[in-house]
Amino acid sequence: MTQITQLISTLKQRLKAAGMTYRDVAQALDLSEPSVKRLLASGRLTLERLAQLCELLGLTMAELLQEAERSTPRLQTLTREQEAQLVSNEKLLLVAVCALNHWSLEDIVSAYCVSKAECIKNLLVLERMASGGSESGESHQVAGNAGFRLAAGRPYPRVLPATGFAGFHGQPIRRPR
Template sequence: MSKELFTRLKTALKARGLTYADIAERLDVSEITIKRLFAEQDCKLSRLNAICRAAGLQLHELVEATGQNPAPPNRLSGEQSRALSANRSLLSVFLLLLNRYEPTRIQAIYQLTDQTLYQYLRSLEQLQLIQLTDNRDLKLLIEPPVDFLADKNLDQEIRKINADFLNWVFNHRHRTGYQFESVTRHMSRASAEEIHRDISELNDKIKHLARRDHLLMPEMELTGYKLSCAFGLTPFDQLFSVRAQDVPELVPSVQHP
């Protein structure tokens, strides 16, 4: 096992407030055993995976944080996406849960009764998206990131969410933490392809930094950010409207003596 992998794991434990003793207790082994594993920085993959699970981590998250190839995003089943596309409120509850909103917070924001909240959560559980526990807690059965863009059933909903987000950022563009840019230029195909590559690299960088922060930073220090970006050939005649009935009346020219 690489030294960097154990360094990342140690940092992740610290960010979660976990000690070697906590991990040892959860794995039913001695604290000395755990200390020795970290000191030697070498163990079987199964043992490392068990330590990650005890810390509430996924091994692939740890590997991704070291800069190696990330795991692909999760996908919804056809039944799940059809059910969510048919009910915007149910989709919203699921998206809020994915973005770490507690059910009680959702209830307070949208002024839901206990019964209404339970019905939303129970519907998500029946779709096998979450699992409700006896102590009124829940577990996500599909962890983020989720590839919503690849789901044809959700096309209209995802388009609406991104349009609403762009409108929100536009209205808040003068506030700290928001940035809205719009530029139209004529350029060569080669230059456009370079911009496409830059956007892809920015997208990958956001994903990498988010994985790293999720693994290494305390949960309370993480805040949700979103990038909605569009770049391509500009269909000017589809963006602008020119109607014959809107032609302005000509003002008679003033003749000077």
């Protein structure tokens, strides 16, 4: 689900929760009911129109965006294939660990020997992995409060040596200042 689709979905959910129909929205915004339906179906809202809808719901745009973000489905458990893919590529694993710890693209590129293009490529791979579903069953969480888990009972390869990722950086992983 794209960010815009998620935002529109959240907007529709809030309208429904408020008991508002398309007709109510149309009257409040001085539009026809078909125009409101078209706006929400197409996802082509101007910022001004989005602000009007938020005001109608008693929300700020920031609150709506935060709610949409919270409702976005997240990958919880890696499948065996995803796990194998992740641990078989040191750069992918490095980018995953950094991304899960909220590093910016610039932080990763400046701290490790990874180009911006390589970093973006690996972030796209992770994005595809995240949309690939999850595996049920008991699991172990990776890296504290990370966004995914490795399934229980699987051997964990020693991919994080005490000195960090060999060849990328000579010191343990830590966020740049």
